[in-house]
Amino acid sequence: MSAPFSLEEKAFIARLLEAGANLSSERLAQLSGTKWMITSSSVDILQVAQAVTLFGNDATQHMGAHLRSQRPQSPLSLEFLMLFPDWSVKPLCATIAKHGGPRMQALPEKDKIIIGEVSNILGQGMVKAMADTLGISIILSVPHISGGVKSELLSAVMDKVGGKRDFVVLTHIEMHSEALSAVSSMVLIFEADFLRRFPASLR
Numbered sequence: 001m002s003a004p005f006s007l008e009e010k011a012f013i014a015r016l017l018e019a020g021a022n023l024s025s026e027r028l029a030q031l032s033g034t035k036w037m038i039t040s041s042s043v044d045i046l047q048v049a050q051a052v053t054l055f056g057n058d059a060t061q062h063m064g065a066h067l068r069s070q071r072p073q074s075p076l077s078l079e080f081l082m083l084f085p086d087w088s089v090k091p092l093c094a095t096i097a098k099h100g101g102p103r104m105q106a107l108p109e110k111d112k113i114i115i116g117e118v119s120n121i122l123g124q125g126m127v128k129a130m131a132d133t134l135g136i137s138i139i140l141s142v143p144h145i146s147g148g149v150k151s152e153l154l155s156a157v158m159d160k161v162g163g164k165r166d167f168v169v170l171t172h173i174e175m176h177s178e179a180l181s182a183v184s185s186m187v188l189i190f191e192a193d194f195l196r197r198f199p200a201s202l203r
Contacts, residue, residue: 005045014043016129017171017186024125031117033099034177038122040186042172048158051168051187055150061086063111064153065119065143066160069127074138079189080126081157082119082143083150084182089115092175092182116143122173122186154187166191 005013021038028036046054062083069078084092093114097105107113120143127138146153154168169188175181 010043010045013045013169014040014171016133017043017126017169017188019129020122020126021173022125023128024122027121027125028118028175031099031121032096032177032179034095034179037176039174040171041174042170044170046168046170047166048154048168048189051170052151052154052158054170055154058150060149061147062150062153063089063115063145063147064150065116065145066153066157067119067123067140067143070139070141074140075136076130076134076138077191078127078138079157079161079187080119080123080140081154081187081189082115082122083153083185083187084115084118085184088182088184091180092118095177095179112145116145119143122184126186126188150185157187157189161189 017040021040025036025038028038062085064084065080065082067080067082069076071077089111093111096114096118097110104110104114120140123140123143127140131138146156148156167190169186169190171186171188173184173186175183
């Protein structure tokens with residue numbers, strides 16, 4: 001069964017994600033010392049089971065970062081899962097570690113720390129776009145980092161949620177700088193009434 005969202009509502013979610021990507025660019029530039037162009041594309045809304053099945057077709061190893069909205073401070077119940085393919089992690093982390101200097105380069109598990117910070121920047125950009133639109137506050141948790149294939153990482157998040165979310169938004173995020181290009185997938189997991197929080201005039 002497909003998600004009960006109109007084309008206008010899907011377009012609205014796509015605009016929120018694009019706005020969030022734009023908001024992330026400046027903070028990522030500060031972290032890495034290079035300007036970035038961040039875009040989101042290929043926005044799809046699926047039921048959770050459909051997303052897990054779709055991810056099962058991808059055997060690529062990924063590093064995943066799970067962030068969640070904090071209740072009761074945040075009125076929206078949201079889960080973010082940022083997925084970075086292993087082939088994209090190394091060059092992205094090397095660029096950021098080089099800018100951070102010897103201290104960052106010497107950190108144990110620096111790749112996990114850097115992916116966590118990049119994911120935090122992307123997630124904060126997305127929730128700021130939502131919060132500004134709604135006029136509310138949304139607080140995100142610190143990222144939880146793990147590795148594996150996409151289907152395993154999404155299933156692990158759903159186990160923590162306990163089946164209390166209905167749909168996922170899948171979007172492909174491209175990050176381009178003068179030094180390199182990197183990609184990730186973002187999974188936004190939410191309840192069916194998520195869009196009802198936004199006034200119809202905005203949708």
